[in-house]
Amino acid sequence: MKIRRRVVSAVVGALLAVVAAAASAFPVVEIGDAGQTIASAQIVTGSGSVDSISGTFTSASDVDLFKIHIATPGLFSATASSAPSTDGLLFLFDSAGMGVVSRDDSVNVGANYGTLTSTFVLLPGDYFLGISLFDNLPGSSGGLIFPDTEFIDSGIEYGPSGPGGAQPLSQWIVAGGGLTGGASTYTIRLQGVSGVPEPATLALLGIGVAGLGFSRRRKSN
8 A cells, every 4th residue: 555655656746747847938949940841840849838939941932840739729829020020921730730720910010920829729739830931821732721811911810711721731832922031030939839748758647647546546445
């Protein structure tokens, strides 16, 4: 009985350590050139929340994708800026590469990229955050996943309502506005985002839940 108690106490302690680590936020810097496909995206790992992602556009056609984790959808937001100032776009895809939400900047608020909010983010889990320069848009086998905001109000968020919105990301399409900008750096300020849980952390959490459940059953018996 004492051994079981020690095991449960150790597991609870480890779980509390994970929770404590999660309270501290950290910045992420692009390593090399983050890929522009789901398979080649840079995976953001680490314990705790991620408060920013910084990277570099090597050219006007460069696109960067980052795999992140959103544990509490209602807290999510992403706001980007760049130096020198460039006209860019933000995108969010689910773990299967399906479009979730996109946003272009709005001249009415003077933002470079606008802000992605939690409006379209309904479920917790792993997501892919993408950033590109105007007018380089995500596409699937069916065409553009999101609408081309050159011809509509660019100050609001859009779901995957383009002709290719029912299929996952497979390509990037230079739309009607052509490419703008060039080599530059960017920073995406984040809320409600953490590193993608590593297998060891997931296993620890699973053991903790099982151990606590076992302890409760022993007490009830």
